[in-house]
Amino acid sequence: MRDLVVELCKIHKLQAKPLQVLPCESEEIIHIVFCIDKNYIQHLGCAMTSVCVNNHSRNIEFHIICDELQESDLEKFSILSNLYRRCISFYLLGKDNPFKELKISLHASPANYYRLAIPYVLSEGIHKVLYLDADLVCNAELTDLWNTNINDFPLAACPINDQERIDKLELASGRYFNTGVMLINLNKWMNDQVSIKAIEFIEQKPELIRFWDQDGINKIIDGGFKSLDAKWNNTIYMDRPVFRQVEGAAIIHFVGALKPWQKCSDTRKEIYWNYLKMSPWSDAYLNRERVIEEMIIEKINFLILSVFRKARQFKEQNQLLKKLTKAF
Structure with missing residues (x-):
């Protein structure tokens, strides 16, 4: 199945390696995955910078699944790689990849489905990954999150109160989670065929889908995930003054259509711009x-x-x- 997905997506792998690797306290590698399209390059750079700034003592490798990467983009990622001495691998999906046939609505793009390819794209030697959306910033060290025991689960995530989705998807568990931050057990995910079953459900029941792969994954797992503390995915809507603000939030996730890089008066956008200033995309600031x-x-x-x-x-x-x- 892995070979089939790689062939269908026509994956081409590139790497940006630092000239000198950062010496770390731990030899264990934290594998962090992002999935984006070309419109999120700058915001990905900001998110990665925020991770690097707050995790100097950890050995981190980034894996980026995307559909397009310009030479100028690769140059900036190379600067980021050398600036923070982290290895970055890119997995370029062909323009005719099968995820483009799945339902898209609201402010989404086919890139929302790319995370379903994670277990098939990454090396078979990688057994656990931390998936992060690109519209977030990391505000703390990720060690405690990475050390979460998920041996008996396909993933760990932060549950959210969305009764409409629970009812619509007929989730017997009564539990639903946001897929913007997921600690994934790749072996169990593969054994449970989460990606395959989620795609089949999305194709068969498009009328039930509102939040794309998130709905598909929730339907297949139906509550069978390990709950994380809300601080690991503090979701913020820029068009709502107060929404689930968590004290000591380690990851701040800008969900919804309005983003901090767009025209808005919400002062919470400044945390995005502060990290962007420390990145190779500081010219945007x-x-x-x-x-x-x-x-x-x-x-x-x-x-x-x-x-x-x-x-x-x-x-x-x-x-x-x-x-x-x-x-x-």
Whole structure:
């Protein structure tokens, strides 16, 4: 099955290796996987930077599953690799990969389904991975999360209260989780055929699908996952002032359609920009500052123009009033 998926997806592997590997306290490798499309390159860079900044003492390897990577992107990832001395592997899926046929809606893309390929794409010698969405930042060391015992489970994740999804998917367990942060036991995932069964369910019941592979995985596992503390996936909606804010959140996940790099007044977006400043994509932060300055100047010009217009209107009205006064 692994060979079939690799062939179907026409996977091409690239690597960015640091010139000097970071000396770490632990020899055990934490394998972290991201799945993105070309629109999330910068945000992936931010997420990876946040992981590196907060995990100096751990031996981390990144695995990126994506459908397109420009030479300029690879150059920046090489800078990131050398800056934080981490190995980064890229798995490029062909443009005609089978995941593009699955249901897509709202702000999603076929990349949402790429995580279903993780067990087949990665080396057979890797037995456990930490999957992370690219629209999050890591704000703490990941050792405790990585050391979670999942020997009897296909994965560990943070449960969320979504009764609508539980009812719609007819989950007997009454449990549902967000797939943005998953500690995955690849052996059990493969033995339980989670990816295959999830894809079959999504293809057979598209009318039940709202959150793409997340619904499919939840349906197949139906509560059979290990619960993580909410601090490992503190979901934040930028268009909601208060939503499930967790004290001491280790991972902050910007879920929903509105993201911190988009135009919004929510001050929580600054944590994203702070980490981006420490990445090879810091030029985007400088551009953002210039955009803000331009917006401020534009606003000031608009206010000045409005004042002049009001003054002119007042002058014209005053002159008209004088004429009317003389007429009477």
